[in-house]
Structures are given as structure tokens and as C-alpha cells.
Amino acid sequence: MPGRGNRRxxxxxxxxIVRHGAGLFLAARRCVGAPPSxxxxxxxxxxxxxxxxxxxxxxxxxxSIHQGFxxxxxxxxxxxxxxxxxxxEALYSHTQSHFARETELMTATAxxxxxxxxxxxxxxxxxxxxxxxxxxxGRVAFVRGYVNEVLPGWLHTHLMTMDAxxxxxxxxxxxxxx
Ligand SMILES: [Fe+2]
Ligand SMILES: [Fe+2]
Numbered sequence: 001m002p003g004r005g006n007r008r009x010x011x012x013x014x015x016x017i018v019r020h021g022a023g024l025f026l027a028a029r030r031c032v033g034a035p036p037s038x039x040x041x042x043x044x045x046x047x048x049x050x051x052x053x054x055x056x057x058x059x060x061x062x063x064s065i066h067q068g069f070x071x072x073x074x075x076x077x078x079x080x081x082x083x084x085x086x087x088x089e090a091l092y093s094h095t096q097s098h099f100a101r102e103t104e105l106m107t108a109t110a111x112x113x114x115x116x117x118x119x120x121x122x123x124x125x126x127x128x129x130x131x132x133x134x135x136x137x138g139r140v141a142f143v144r145g146y147v148n149e150v151l152p153g154w155l156h157t158h159l160m161t162m163d164a165x166x167x168x169x170x171x172x173x174x175x176x177x178x
Contacts, residue, residue: 046077046148046149048073048074048075048077048078049070049073049074049077049152049155050070050074051066051067051070051071055067055070055155055159057159057163057164057167057168058167058171059166059167059170059171059175059176060176061101061105061176062102062105062163062166062167062170062176065097065098065101065102066098066155066159066163068094068098069091069094069095069098069155070155072087072090072091072094073091073147073151073152073155075087075090075091076088076091076143076147077147077148081138081140084135084140084143084144085132085135085136085137085138087135088128088131088132088135088136088143088147089132089136091128091132091147092125092128092129092132095124095125095128096125099118099121099125102117102121102163102166103118103121105166105169105170105175106118106166108170108173108175109166109169109170109172109173109175111165111166111169113162113165116162117162117165117166120158120162124154124158127146127150128151131143131146131147
């Protein structure tokens with residue numbers, strides 16, 4: 001349950017997602033009015049994410065990978081309950097390849113912040129694997145909060161910090177400048 005030191009990070013008319021330490025936990029429902037729904041319909045959720053110019057880092061390969069991530073995240077955000085498991089499997093698989101390629105680029109550029117960057121990748125992959133498993137089992141309410149609120153926020157921060165640093169290192173090394 002939420003308490004001191006916990007942080008509520010998503011709530012979409014269903015169970016809230018609360019970060020506590022390195023983990024994500026389901027918190028008590030706080031919505032009032034409409035009767036509780038185990039699996040709220042996709043139509044009540046946020047508008048699917050779209051690729052924005054502000055997402056571009058000027059490194060062609062990374063930008064292409066990130067466009068693919070945005071497209072698969074949008075697919076998960078707009079998926080019907082029966083499709084959410086497959087959408088999360090596709091997003092997870094793409095993210096594994098995405099992060100593996102960035103690790104190669106970190107090696108090629110001798111990136112000094114590699115440990116921190118790879119640590120963030122590992123944390124997100126772990127969360128995504130949990131959500132993928134939930135979605136496959138049909139436990140979609142928690143997953144909807146994750147794809148609608150948590151992942152878009154993470155993507156923005158990660159792009160603007162760690163990935164921007166890697167893209168700049170690639171450009172300095174002459175790797176894939178757009
Ligand atoms: Fe990335
Ligand atoms: Fe990254």
C-alpha cells in the first residue's frame with residue numbers, strides 16, 4: 001500500500017501503479033462514481049503516443065529504433081483486451097533488440113556512462129517482462145496503467161538524457177549521423 005517513500009505513478013480508472021524502491025505495486029482503487037471494472041475498455045484510455053520531432057536525436061539508427069518503439073507502444077495502448085498480450089510480447093521483443101543494439105553502440109563509443117545506461121535498460125526490461133506476463137494472462141488493468149502512463153514518461157526522460165548522450169557520442173565517432 002502507498003505510504004511514506006512510495007510514489008504513485010499511474011492511475012487510469014483502475015488499480016494504481018505505485019513505485020516502491022525498485023518495484024511496482026498495485027495500490028487500492030481510488031476512483032469514485034462509476035462501478036469498478038476489472039478490465040476497463042481501451043476507449044477510456046489516453047490518446048496513443050505518436051512520434052514527435054522532439055523525440056529525434058539526430059542519429060539515424062537510434063531514431064529509427066525509437067520510432068519502432070513508439071509505434072509498438074501505441075499499438076499496446078490502443079489494443080483491445082484480447083490483443084494486449086500479443087502487443088506486449090511484440091513491444092518486449094523489440095525492446096530487447098533495441099537495448100542490445102544500444103549496448104553495441106556503447107561499446108563502439110566507449111561510453112563513460114555505460115553502467116548507468118545499461119542499468120536503466122535492465123530495470124525497464126524487468127518491468128516490461130512482468131507486464132508482458134500479466135497481459136498474456138489477461139490481467140490487463142495493471143498493464144494499461146503501465147503502457148499509458150509509466151512507459152511514455154520513461155521514454156521521454158530516457159531519450160532526453162541517456163540516449164541523447166549515446167547519440168552524441170555516436171555522432172562524434174562518425175556513427176550514423178542523420
Ligand atoms: Fe533507446
Ligand atoms: Fe537507452
